[in-house]
Amino acid sequence: MNSIAQYFTDLFKGLSTLWAGMRVTGKYFFSPGAIVTQQYPENRKTLKMEERFKGEIIMPHDENNLHACTGCGICEINCPNGSIEILTDRVANAEGKLERVIDKHIYHLSMCTFCGLCVKTCPSDALAFGQEFEHAVFDRSKLTKVLNQPGSKIRKEAK
Amino acid sequence: MMSEEIIKDVIVGEQEDYLINLGPQHPSTHGVLRLEVCLKGETVKYLNPHIGYIHRGIEKMCEALTYQQIIHLTDRMDYLSAHINNEAVSMIVEDALQVEVPERVKYIRTILDELNRIASHQLWWCAFGMDLGALTTFFYGLRDREHILDIFEESFGSRLLHSFVCPGGLMHDVHPNFQKRTKEFIKYFRTKLPEYDQLLTGNIIFQNRSKGIGYMSRETAIGYGVTGPSGRGSGFSCDVRKIAPYGAYDKVRFNEILETEGDVFARYKVRMAEMHESLSIIEQLIDNIPEGDFTAKMKPIIKLPAGEYFRRVETARGELAVYVVSDGNKTPYRMKFRTPNFSNLFVMNEIASGYKIADLIAISGSLDLVIPDIDR
Numbered sequence: 001m002n003s004i005a006q007y008f009t010d011l012f013k014g015l016s017t018l019w020a021g022m023r024v025t026g027k028y029f030f031s032p033g034a035i036v037t038q039q040y041p042e043n044r045k046t047l048k049m050e051e052r053f054k055g056e057i058i059m060p061h062d063e064n065n066l067h068a069c070t071g072c073g074i075c076e077i078n079c080p081n082g083s084i085e086i087l088t089d090r091v092a093n094a095e096g097k098l099e100r101v102i103d104k105h106i107y108h109l110s111m112c113t114f115c116g117l118c119v120k121t122c123p124s125d126a127l128a129f130g131q132e133f134e135h136a137v138f139d140r141s142k143l144t145k146v147l148n149q150p151g152s153k154i155r156k157e158a159k
Numbered sequence: 160m161m162s163e164e165i166i167k168d169v170i171v172g173e174q175e176d177y178l179i180n181l182g183p184q185h186p187s188t189h190g191v192l193r194l195e196v197c198l199k200g201e202t203v204k205y206l207n208p209h210i211g212y213i214h215r216g217i218e219k220m221c222e223a224l225t226y227q228q229i230i231h232l233t234d235r236m237d238y239l240s241a242h243i244n245n246e247a248v249s250m251i252v253e254d255a256l257q258v259e260v261p262e263r264v265k266y267i268r269t270i271l272d273e274l275n276r277i278a279s280h281q282l283w284w285c286a287f288g289m290d291l292g293a294l295t296t297f298f299y300g301l302r303d304r305e306h307i308l309d310i311f312e313e314s315f316g317s318r319l320l321h322s323f324v325c326p327g328g329l330m331h332d333v334h335p336n337f338q339k340r341t342k343e344f345i346k347y348f349r350t351k352l353p354e355y356d357q358l359l360t361g362n363i364i365f366q367n368r369s370k371g372i373g374y375m376s377r378e379t380a381i382g383y384g385v386t387g388p389s390g391r392g393s394g395f396s397c398d399v400r401k402i403a404p405y406g407a408y409d410k411v412r413f414n415e416i417l418e419t420e421g422d423v424f425a426r427y428k429v430r431m432a433e434m435h436e437s438l439s440i441i442e443q444l445i446d447n448i449p450e451g452d453f454t455a456k457m458k459p460i461i462k463l464p465a466g467e468y469f470r471r472v473e474t475a476r477g478e479l480a481v482y483v484v485s486d487g488n489k490t491p492y493r494m495k496f497r498t499p500n501f502s503n504l505f506v507m508n509e510i511a512s513g514y515k516i517a518d519l520i521a522i523s524g525s526l527d528l529v530i531p532d533i534d535r
Contacts, residue, residue: 013363014363015363017361017362017363017366018362018363018364020357020361021295021357021358021359021361021362023357024299024354024357024358025295025358036302036305050312050313050316051313052312052313052314052315052316052334053312053316053317054316054317078227078228080224080228080231080232113231113320114316114317114320115228115230115231115322116316116322116330117227117228117231117322120325120330120331121459129316
């Protein structure tokens, strides 16, 4: 007799614990306002990433197509994965002296781990993080990017 | 070698025994871990973990990288406590160079440690519930974890692998909204934690599947070096935050959670209580972050003086110890990580033998294994 009573007590206790869980799920089932899911492909137009989001490395250019990269190569040395290659050139400036300018700042997105060392160590703040995150492409070679725009020049600081 | 012996043993020995492979692509192993399980009927006789499926040679790679560059590799060991791993390497460099980091850095690092610990325990909680068949928990755990990841994304730009701590301090200062959003999160999560208990802790099915399963005695825990919540569930007091405080842990009051039952449910209770403790640690620190620099003055090229250095921290899964041998160059001569999951994995043969195969899933879930941390 005692064991039967115990059996039913356990049964109802067990059911009550299940009911406690069902109450929580039921609460959210009947209040869809509490749902926080982002409808990603639909909200692409309004989706705004955080200001500091590390999507890719970019080299900001101003309206005159000028950038700040001197081609010193510190980002190339600091990159742990070898995802930055800098090809430099020596060009004569107005006074006739040879000056180092970047020919191509090559960035391999496929090797980048977004550690942020290149952006942090750049002495002239020529690099920054971009907010673009949709990097899927059909061809692997498209992941290798040249960061300086064609025809761009280095910005001369007014002395 | 080992597996051949076992197969021979099985064939020559009792005919009812058979070997199955759990993994390496089994969802309950949370990564690429292969467990060679010897079964008699449905009872586990013994099991033999095979590791190395995701070995990347991080310790060897460290020997070719400078100390600033090593940071981003430590993210990828225990990715759920990435911030704490970064801190371990940063602190070892600061120790060796005898750099005193600003108070502000210590406070922020400690807050981020605890946020990371909560995020890690939330993910463990939802995955553990899912291992035992409670699919609902997965959505509830991830919903709350998203709030922490949003705070991380705003401040460091990345959600999971944020190489935010660097030798000497932080990569950059935290976002101006950081304090406000963290306080909002504490308030929010305090209202949501009771839901966790209603959903899973009290559930009769969950309790019957976790109580009295996977018993680990205190001696076993110490013998195998099981640390973190798994060890504390067996009454092994091993919290590095208490034993050797680092960062701002000596300025806060918190309890080391200890349970003595040593079963799966005890380890579950430790983690649930740790989330409450972490919230209270953040609460004590968040209003008192001192003003100041976000980094100490460091040379651009860091060279550790020749010698050996050792440092340990408490990650979300146990004790992470870093050992560096330097010969005075800008790269370490040898770097060794004592990762918590490695020790926690190999106790499984001891605590899972004699239980049913379904209990094995509960046991491996309760140890909260992260496989890249085992293989490194």
